[in-house]
Amino acid sequence: MKWFEIALVVLTLGSGLVVLLDKLVLARRRAEHAGLLDSEPVLVDYSRAFFPVLAVVLVLRSFVAEPYKIPSSSMMPNLLIGDFILVNKFSYGFRLPITNTKFIPVGEPKRGDVVVFKPPHAPDQNWIKRVVGLPGDRIGFHGDTLYINDEPLRYELIGKYEGKGRGRDMTGSTLLTEELPGRAHTVLEWVDRANPAGQGDWLVPEGHYFVMGDNRDNSEDSRFWVETNFLPEQNLRGKAFLIWLNCEDWFCKGSFDPSRIGSGIK
The missing domain is CATH 1.10.287 (Helix Hairpins)
Structure with a gap:
């Protein structure tokens, strides 16, 4: 905020x-x-x-470190609605408050990092997605498969997903492991859905990244951004690394899952 x-x-x-x-x-x-x-x-x-x-x-x-609360299902199954997370603010350089101007460079995002950022079309908001494309990468998404530099990623079927709390509308979707180079992680897809949205090919320019949600059929990510499909480096806020609480509302009247407390973000 x-x-x-x-x-x-x-x-x-x-x-x-x-x-x-x-x-x-x-x-x-x-x-x-x-x-x-x-x-x-x-x-x-x-x-x-x-x-x-x-x-x-x-x-x-x-x-x-800065705290954030996950408001949507776009990063399910790895981040759930109501997860309170911590974001490392110096992973990608020290930045001034308010302007977000980097004044000490430290590092750059790696493929698979879960990052918090200000989307180029909504600079007053903070969003969270996973970095799948680095500068110079050719990214494709066809059917239910992610391509990086013309190579399709490997997927391992885990089974049907059972949602919890406000994410239970994803019950019945398919849970898979996506072999993202350097960072295997789980994703959700409706594999039997005809004509899935977000299809296309993109070339990531220098100084930009291609980001996607792990809930592939329910994520407003780089595939759908109209003015630009890419996240500028200067819009990064930090790297998500820890879940410190799970509570769907501020007074924990809804779903509360203590087992998620202290979980690392993969």
């Missing part, structure tokens, strides 16, 4: 400036007028109390 990020930055900078101004000017004046102005202003008192907390939260959230 960009408004939260903006508010956090503004409050941190504002309280920090108040504390600095008090140290350089106001405290000296209070000392010079001891007995008259010896009480600390309320604004200074609150700023001194909240600035360290705000600063720590800002640093951790901007440069270390």
Whole structure:
């Protein structure tokens, strides 16, 4: 939520400036007028109390790890609706809050990484998908098969999928292991569905990535983006790495699965 990020930055900078101004000017004046102005202003008192907390939260959230909640079924069966995840914010470089401008390069996404990003057609939102195409790759999706550089991927049938909670509408779909180079993972497909959507071939340009959801017939991913089918590198927010809670609503009135707590994201 960009408004939260903006508010956090503004409050941190504002309280920090108040504390600095008090140290350089106001405290000296209070000392010079001891007995008259010896009480600390309320604004200074609150700023001194909240600035360290705000600063720590800002640093951790901007440069270390940020929490997100999965709102849709596009990454089933690996990420479920209601999963609360942590995203590594420095995997692909240190970026400034709000603008997301990279100022220290660290690494680049690898094929199979699950990434959080701002889609080019909805820059105020945060989405999550899996990187399947790297710069220079030829990506194809035909029938139910993903092709990388003209080579079809291998699939291993696991069986029928049984959904849970708000994802139970996927019950009956086919669960498979997709042998993505370097990162085998599970996917869901309705293999008996006629004329599946999202068919085509794409050449990934430099500085961009091709991303797809693991729920192949229920994911608005690179296959369907109209203006551009590719994710610009500068839109990356980080790499998802851990599920720390599963609860379909904020008060856990819906489905709650404690077995998912602490699960790594593959």
